[in-house]
Amino acid sequence: MKRFLVAAAITAAALSTPALATDVGVSVNIGHPGFYGRLDIGGFPPPVLLYPQPIRIERGPVGRPPLYLRVPPGHAKHWRKHCHQYGACGERVYFVRDDWYNHEYAPRYRERHDHRRGYDRDDRRDDYRHDRRDHRGDDRRRNHDEHDHDRGRGRGRD
Numbered sequence: 236m237k238r239f240l241v242a243a244a245i246t247a248a249a250l251s252t253p254a255l256a257t258d259v260g261v262s263v264n265i266g267h268p269g270f271y272g273r274l275d276i277g278g279f280p281p282p283v284l285l286y287p288q289p290i291r292i293e294r295g296p297v298g299r300p301p302l303y304l305r306v307p308p309g310h311a312k313h314w315r316k317h318c319h320q321y322g323a324c325g326e327r328v329y330f331v332r333d334d335w336y337n338h339e340y341a342p343r344y345r346e347r348h349d350h351r352r353g354y355d356r357d358d359r360r361d362d363y364r365h366d367r368r369d370h371r372g373d374d375r376r377r378n379h380d381e382h383d384h385d386r387g388r389g390r391g392r393d
Contacts, residue, residue, distance in 0.1 A: 265348075291325070291327050302327070303330075
């Protein structure tokens with residue numbers, strides 16, 4: 236019996252580890268191509284929908300506005316299997332088309348919510364690295380000049 240419990244614990248740990256590892260270090264925000272989830276469409280052009288009618292899997296509160304979701308291919312078709320991942324089983328859900336999201340919603344969302352105002356992430360990283368190298372090089376030259384013991388003779392200590 237003890238062996239069975241140990242084997243079951245090891246199996247459970249092995250099966251749960253890959254699920255945890257896939258979630259670590261992944262960050263995709265609204266407005267980026269890989270984002271799937273709820274969209275706030277207020278102030279945006281009317282969305283192009285996959286289906287003309289909203290889909291609801293379970294009974295839910297009446298009177299709430301419908302949700303607009305962007306989901307990976309196949310999730311809308313098999314919504315009963317995936318609605319719990321979005322917390323939307325009891326909600327009326329419209330699915331927006333990827334082309335509308337990529338060409339209408341995402342560019343306008345980034346325009347409205349980009350606090351860097353035209354400052355691209357890659358540009359910022361390059362500027363930082365450039366500054367860092369300049370400072371590092373200055374420090375190394377100054378330290379070398381202050382402690383120049385060998386005066387260019389290629390030897391170690393005096």
